[in-house]
Amino acid sequence: xxxxxxxxxxxxxxxxxxxxxxxxxxxxxxxxxxxxxxxxxxxxxxxxxxxxxxxxxxxxxxxxxxxxxxxxxxxxxxxxxxxxxxxxxxxxxxxxxxxxxxxxxxxxxxxxxxxxxxxxxxxxxxxxxxxxxxxxxxxxxxxxxxxxxxxxxxxxxxxxxxxxxxxxxxxxxx
Numbered sequence: 001x002x003x004x005x006x007x008x009x010x011x012x013x014x015x016x017x018x019x020x021x022x023x024x025x026x027x028x029x030x031x032x033x034x035x036x037x038x039x040x041x042x043x044x045x046x047x048x049x050x051x052x053x054x055x056x057x058x059x060x061x062x063x064x065x066x067x068x069x070x071x072x073x074x075x076x077x078x079x080x081x082x083x084x085x086x087x088x089x090x091x092x093x094x095x096x097x098x099x100x101x102x103x104x105x106x107x108x109x110x111x112x113x114x115x116x117x118x119x120x121x122x123x124x125x126x127x128x129x130x131x132x133x134x135x136x137x138x139x140x141x142x143x144x145x146x147x148x149x150x151x152x153x154x155x156x157x158x159x160x161x162x163x164x165x166x167x168x169x170x171x172x173x174x
Contacts, residue, residue, distance in 0.1 A: 003143040005059065005150050006130045013051045014126070016044040017119045028112045034104065038092055041115055045085050048122065052078045055129075058149055063133055066140050070132065077125050084118045 023040040026032025056078070064071035091114060095107040137146060 002134070002138045003146045004130060004134055005137065005146045006126065006134065008150055009051070009054060009059075010126045010130070013044075013047050013122060016040070016047040017122055020044040020115060021119050024108070024112045024115050028105075028108050034095075034108055037108070037111070038095060041088060041111060042092060044115075044118075045088060048081070048085055048118075052082065059133065059137075062141065062149070063136050067136050070136060074125075074129065074133065081118070081121050081125065084114065084121060088114050088118060 020037070020040040020043070023032060023037040027034040027037035056075070060071045060074060063074070088111065091107060091111045095104060095111065098104045098107055
């Protein structure tokens with residue numbers, strides 16, 4: 001099997017999406033603090049933006065060179081998901097503006113619904129991307145080049161944080 005550039009690139013977003021999903025579900029159920037859920041969703045949105053920027057700058061140009069229509073399709077999907085992200089940002093802002101507990105709960109329920117859609121769209125996109133884009137990259141580029149592309153992932157602050165957490169967990173487990 002060839003080198004999959006997306007394993008490392010998608011890890012921070014997958015982690016943030018799952019963490020946000022757990023937090024918002026717990027907040028709506030009243031089992032977890034809503035402030036934590038708001039922070040987790042905000043973090044997931046930041047990681048999403050980093051992910052899209054990385055792919056736009058460092059991966060899709062290599063796809064565009066040989067398969068411009070595929071590159072355009074993924075750019076379009078990024079734009080669709082960015083619209084959901086903007087709706088989530090708006091709901092986060094609305095949550096912060098609410099004074100009444102009942103209104104906060106209503107906004108949290110809307111956040112849960114919208115975030116679930118965001119999670120679903122992102123996971124489907126990442127699965128498809130790993131299959132389709134990797135095939136294109138493997139067809140036209142060597143693993144050496146793909147490893148060089150992956151080195152540019154270090155521009156993702158959340159990936160750096162994830163790597164530091166992993167190293168700390170390994171060190172404390174030993």
